Amino acid sequence: MRIRGPANAEQAAPWAGSVNSSVRYTAEQLVSENRPLPRLITRSSDIHAAGCFALEDIPKGTVVLEYTGERITKEEGDVRYDGRPFTYLFGIGDGAVVIDGHGMAMFVNHSCDPNCETDEIDGRIIIQTLRNLKAGEEITYDYWLYDGEDEAPCYCGSKNCRGSMYSPAEVKRMQRVAAKAKKQAELAERKNRAASNREHSNP
Numbered sequence: 001m002r003i004r005g006p007a008n009a010e011q012a013a014p015w016a017g018s019v020n021s022s023v024r025y026t027a028e029q030l031v032s033e034n035r036p037l038p039r040l041i042t043r044s045s046d047i048h049a050a051g052c053f054a055l056e057d058i059p060k061g062t063v064v065l066e067y068t069g070e071r072i073t074k075e076e077g078d079v080r081y082d083g084r085p086f087t088y089l090f091g092i093g094d095g096a097v098v099i100d101g102h103g104m105a106m107f108v109n110h111s112c113d114p115n116c117e118t119d120e121i122d123g124r125i126i127i128q129t130l131r132n133l134k135a136g137e138e139i140t141y142d143y144w145l146y147d148g149e150d151e152a153p154c155y156c157g158s159k160n161c162r163g164s165m166y167s168p169a170e171v172k173r174m175q176r177v178a179a180k181a182k183k184q185a186e187l188a189e190r191k192n193r194a195a196s197n198r199e200h201s202n203p
């Protein structure tokens with residue numbers, strides 16, 4: 001199962017809110033909190049399927065979206081997305097709780113050279129601009145995927161694309177796991193060969 005993570009995950013305190021609650025922050029609620037969001041639109045994207053685009057110029061450091069959705073346990077996320085090629089899960093705190101994306105932010109695509117970043121504030125995930133954005137630009141952030149089993153190739157097309165939507169640490173972890181599996185397979189193969197050699201020499 002693939003889970004998106006905030007760039008500041010290591011500093012994030014374990015999330016203490018209630019799980020499996022229907023807590024969802026809507027656009028209306030954000031406006032009532034005096035946090036109006038810039039105008040965006042969801043439409044077809046060259047990166048992947050659908051994406052989010054700015055309808056107006058947005059200055060650097062602006063919160064453009066909140067990653068809204070139901071808060072569930074990681075185990076519940078495993079059940080919901082079992083066998084599905086993609087997930088909309090975003091890990092918060094120590095990762096025991098995930099947000100099951102529901103809203104515009106779930107459509108924001110990954111880029112290895114993103115124009116936005118995610119941040120965790122009091123158990124809520126916000127997406128904010130890393131630089132000034134022009135109207136019409138697609139909003140992107142680095143997914144920093146973790147907890148993966150299958151490949152998550154990246155087609156973001158940026159010059160420094162790392163070829164995977166997993167975080168660099170997760171890419172290394174998966175390479176270690178793959179190398180270990182390969183070594184074990186080779187060992188088993190060698191044992192099999194030795195056993196069959198013995199059979200052949202002692203008819």
Ligand SMILES: [Zn+2]
Pocket residue numbers: 111112113154155156157158160161162163164
């Ligand atoms: Zn990339």
